[in-house]
Amino acid sequence: MLASAASVTAPEILCNRKRFSCGGTDWSITIISAGGHTCWLLRAFLRSVQNIVSSTPGNIEFEEPSPWFVTWVSAWGRVVIDTIIALGDFSLFCFRMMVWLFTRLPKKETLWPNFHQVGVSSLPVVALTGTFIGMVLAVQSYFQFRQIGLETRLGGVINMSLVRELGPVLAATMLAGRVGSSMAAELGTMRVTEQIDALSAMGANPIRYLVVPRFLACLFLIPALTVMADFMGVAGGHFYSVDIIGIDVHHYWHNSAKFVTNFDLFVGLFKSVFFGAAIAMISCYQGFNCTAGAEGVGRASTAAFVYSFVAILALDLFLGIALDSIYFTYYPEGASLL
Amino acid sequence: MIEQLYEQQDALVDVKNMSVTFGSQNILRNINLSIPPGQTLVLLGESGCGKTVLMKSIIGLVKPTIGEVYFDDRNINQLSDRRLSLLRLRFGFVFQNAALFDSMTIGQNVAFPLRQHGRFTSGQIREMVLARLSEVGLPDSVVFKKPAELSGGMRKRVGLARALIMNPELIMYDEPTTGLDPIMSDVINELIIRTRRRNPVTSIVVTHDMNTAKKVADRVVMLMPAHRLQPNESQMIFDGSVPELTACRDRRVQQFINGEAGERLMELRGQRSGV
Numbered sequence: 001m002l003a004s005a006a007s008v009t010a011p012e013i014l015c016n017r018k019r020f021s022c023g024g025t026d027w028s029i030t031i032i033s034a035g036g037h038t039c040w041l042l043r044a045f046l047r048s049v050q051n052i053v054s055s056t057p058g059n060i061e062f063e064e065p066s067p068w069f070v071t072w073v074s075a076w077g078r079v080v081i082d083t084i085i086a087l088g089d090f091s092l093f094c095f096r097m098m099v100w101l102f103t104r105l106p107k108k109e110t111l112w113p114n115f116h117q118v119g120v121s122s123l124p125v126v127a128l129t130g131t132f133i134g135m136v137l138a139v140q141s142y143f144q145f146r147q148i149g150l151e152t153r154l155g156g157v158i159n160m161s162l163v164r165e166l167g168p169v170l171a172a173t174m175l176a177g178r179v180g181s182s183m184a185a186e187l188g189t190m191r192v193t194e195q196i197d198a199l200s201a202m203g204a205n206p207i208r209y210l211v212v213p214r215f216l217a218c219l220f221l222i223p224a225l226t227v228m229a230d231f232m233g234v235a236g237g238h239f240y241s242v243d244i245i246g247i248d249v250h251h252y253w254h255n256s257a258k259f260v261t262n263f264d265l266f267v268g269l270f271k272s273v274f275f276g277a278a279i280a281m282i283s284c285y286q287g288f289n290c291t292a293g294a295e296g297v298g299r300a301s302t303a304a305f306v307y308s309f310v311a312i313l314a315l316d317l318f319l320g321i322a323l324d325s326i327y328f329t330y331y332p333e334g335a336s337l338l
Numbered sequence: 339m340i341e342q343l344y345e346q347q348d349a350l351v352d353v354k355n356m357s358v359t360f361g362s363q364n365i366l367r368n369i370n371l372s373i374p375p376g377q378t379l380v381l382l383g384e385s386g387c388g389k390t391v392l393m394k395s396i397i398g399l400v401k402p403t404i405g406e407v408y409f410d411d412r413n414i415n416q417l418s419d420r421r422l423s424l425l426r427l428r429f430g431f432v433f434q435n436a437a438l439f440d441s442m443t444i445g446q447n448v449a450f451p452l453r454q455h456g457r458f459t460s461g462q463i464r465e466m467v468l469a470r471l472s473e474v475g476l477p478d479s480v481v482f483k484k485p486a487e488l489s490g491g492m493r494k495r496v497g498l499a500r501a502l503i504m505n506p507e508l509i510m511y512d513e514p515t516t517g518l519d520p521i522m523s524d525v526i527n528e529l530i531i532r533t534r535r536r537n538p539v540t541s542i543v544v545t546h547d548m549n550t551a552k553k554v555a556d557r558v559v560m561l562m563p564a565h566r567l568q569p570n571e572s573q574m575i576f577d578g579s580v581p582e583l584t585a586c587r588d589r590r591v592q593q594f595i596n597g598e599a600g601e602r603l604m605e606l607r608g609q610r611s612g613v
Contacts, residue, residue, distance in 0.1 A: 096419070194437040197399050201431035202451045202500075203423045 093207075093285050097215060100208040106216075110209060114217040118179050122225060126174050130229035133166050134158060134236030142245055152251035156259035158237035163260055167230035168268045169316055172275035174229075175222060176308035180283035183214055184304030187287025188297040196288070206288075215280040222276030223269045230268065263327060271319045278311040348411070350375040350508060350540050351396055356405030358391050365391050367564045367573050369405070375507070378534060378541040380551045382594065383561035388573070389544040390434070392561070393510050396542070397429050398422055409508070427455055430501030430509040434516065436493040438485035444471075444496050445481035451504045470499040474529055491522040498529060509533065511543045515550050527553045548595055551580070558583045560591055 066074070137158045145151050187210060190196050199206045241247045283304040290300040349372035358366040365388040373379050381389045394400040396407055398414045407414045409425065417425060438447045448467045452458055458466070468478055474495040485493055494514060501509060511530065515523035527550050534541060534554075543554060551558055560576035560583075567573065576583060576591050584595065593600045 099419075190439075193435060193440075194433045195439055197394070198431070198433055198437035198439070200399055200423075201397055201426060201429060201433075202454060202504075203426040204450070204454045205419055205423050207419075 089289075090281075090285055093288070094281055096207050097211050097281070097284075100205065100212050101215070104208065106208055106213045110213045111216065114213045115221060117182075118175070118214075118217040119221040119224060122175055122178050122221075123228060125178060126171050126225045126229050127232045129170050129174055130162075130167065130232035131236035133170055133229075134162060134233035134238075135240040137161060137166070137233075138237050138240035138245065142241070151245070151247050153255050154241050154247060155237075155252035155254075155256035158241070159234055159256045159260045160264060162233040162237065163230050163268050164264050165268070165316070165320075167233055168226045168272040168275060169312060170233075171222060171225040171229040172272060172279065172312045173309060175218065175225060175276070176279045176283075176305050176312065179218070180279045180308045181301040181305045183280070183283040184287040184290070185297055185301040187284060188290030188300040191288060191290045192292055192297060211280075211284045211288075214284055215277065218276035218280035219273060220276075222272045222279075226269055226272040230265075263331075267320075267323050267327075270323065271316060274315050274319060275312045278315060279308045282307045282311060349373055349408075350410060351542075352408040352411075353392070353396065354406045354408070356392075356395065356402045356407060358388065358395060358400060359403045364564045366395075366402075367567075369573060371559065371574070373540060373542065375540050376538050378530075378543065378554055378556045380555035380558045381542065381544045381561060382546070382548075382551055382558060382576075384563065384594065385546070387561045387563040389561055390512055393512060393542055393544055397426065397431060397510065427451070427504055428507045430504070430506035432494070432497050432501045432509070432511045432514055434512040436485070436497035438493060438496060438500070440485050443482050443484055444476075444488070447485065447496060448500045448503055450500065455504070466503060467499075470503050471496070473502070474499045475525065491518050491525070494518065494526060495529070498526070498533075502533060505537065506539065508540045508542070511541065511545075513544055513546065515545060515547045523547065523549065526550075530554045548597075551583075555580050560594065562590060 138154060141154060141157055142151065145154055145157070187196070190210075196206045196210070199209055238252070242249050242252055286300040286304040286307070290296045351371070351373040353369055353371040356366060356369045357364070369392060371392075381392065383389050391400055395402050396409070396414070398407070398417075401415060409428075412425070414422065414425070438444070439450070442450070445464075445467055448470060449463050452463050452466065456463075467481065471478070471480065476492060476495055476499070480488065480492070480496070485496070488496065498511075498514075514526045514530065518526065530541065530543065530550075531554055533539060541554075543550065545551060556579070558576065558578060558580060559574055561573050562575045564573055575588060576586055578586070583591065586592065589600075592598075599606075
């Protein structure tokens with residue numbers, strides 16, 4: 001198919017080139033040359049397709065020298081096609097994980113170490129970052145609120161932003177940095193040293209054995225870590241506002257209770273489940289598709305963190321919009337508070 | 339006579355018109371290979387000619403770009419994940435660098451296939467693991483060690499014990515003697531022969547080592563990298579027994595057996611002058 005397309009376009013291109021070189025302002029020439037360009041674009045596209053599907057024998061050879069824009073377009077075409085292929089591959093990976101998740105659960109001995117790694121080992125660092133972010137919020141917003149005499153509203157602001165946004169996002173970021181990149185590095189090393197192949201060779205499905213337990217650990221434990229981050233953040237905010245700045249305790253908590261609802265807590269926890277799933281899938285995928293050598297493993301673990309972080313923020317935006325619209329649909333009176 | 343006996347039986351492994359391509363690199367081109375049960379096949383060939391890829395595609399770890407692979411008359415590439423997992427119990431694979439799980443002890447490594455599939459009590463598992471380890475000449479004390487604490491030769495023997503523990507029908511050895519001293523290499527060769535003597539397994543041995551080939555092979559197949567061949571030439575430049583191999587007149591085969599660089603030296607000079 002590719003061969004026939006190339007053979008049809010080749011003479012036309014040569015023909016258009018000649019006319020184009022004559023120059024002139026005649027529109028028909030411009031239109032024909034535009035046709036020529038389209039052919040060149042098509043050719044560039046075919047070339048980038050060819051680069052990717054060159055696995056099939058009987059490749060077409062493109063021998064004409066290519067102008068700069070063809071190289072440019074073909075480079076971009078390649079990026080687009082590579083991205084589509086990677087996304088497709090990632091979706092298939094997730095699909096296979098889902099199939100194993102719903103057909104046969106992994107064994108206990110593969111689950112517990114992962115739960116420990118994700119939950120217990122991440123707890124101190126999540127708690128610590130939570131405390132600091134609560135205090136930072138108090139520090140940053142105090143002067144603004146004091147100028148308009150609303151210091152006691154600080155409780156509402158700090159706790160609301162912690163429970164809705166910062167708690168889940170920070171817990172997820174710490175998890176991506178601490179667990180996600182280590183998962184990618186571990187699975188990447190296993191890939192490079194043929195341990196994943198060895199698992200397959202011994203009839204143990206690597207997705208069921210390695211990916212499903214990590215996915216479940218992230219999915220179930222990230223809400224717990226979020227609760228921890230929320231709690232420590234709230235405590236840190238209280239400590240700075242009440243004990244250091246000296247805001248009245250009663251009003252601080254009264255305002256908090258007035259603004260922060262159960263729905264806000266739910267929003268935070270609900271979002272965190274998606275963050276956990278994204279971290280596990282992206283990190284495992286990066287590890288499974290690691291290229292050989294120390295460099296490959298390093299790249300996989302960096303990519304795992306970077307992509308997880310981008311995914312966390314993107315999911316945060318879209319889930320935020322979706323949950324807000326749900327909230328205002330069911331509680332129209334909530335909108336009047338604004 | 340042995341050959342006639344093999345021909346009467348159906349092939350255990352049948353590779354039909356298989357090609358494997360990675361990116362733009364053609365690794366294997368139109369390979370046809372059928373291996374009868376009980377045969378020990380040695381795959382020879384220089385590095386990068388696709389020996390390991392051929393072996394990995396037989397077990398389904400590499401998907402052929404074109405062509406099919408049959409094991410016991412079943413097309414490997416059309417099986418579902420779960421069926422393939424079950425079928426792989428009938429394979430044993432000894433990896434080049436042993437590929438032991440470094441998060442587990444040696445005992446856990448060897449017991450892995452048993453725990454994964456068998457319904458054995460932990461007492462039975464312990465007995466079987468110790469028996470396999472002693473078969474490959476390792477003391478009981480290694481059971482609690484981690485793979486990183488063992489030498490290369492010991493790791494390879496653990497890899498062999500792990501591959502043998504489910505009594506597979508087909509054992510594949512990926513460069514079993516590479517990186518080992520001559521004595522340890524011979525120990526591994528003896529183990530390969532002993533394994534076959536003990537139970538009638540089919541074996542595929544990928545190696546560069548002529549001693550291994552001469553010692554263990556019933557049949558030798560030599561592969562040539564696709565890019566060094568004419569477009570229509572078969573990649574399998576030799577297929578026959580060990581005496582046939584030594585008597586083979588093909589210059590490329592002789593070069594490999596005797597370890598001569600030949601015209602490759604010219605390539606080296608050409609590169610240098612190019613620089």
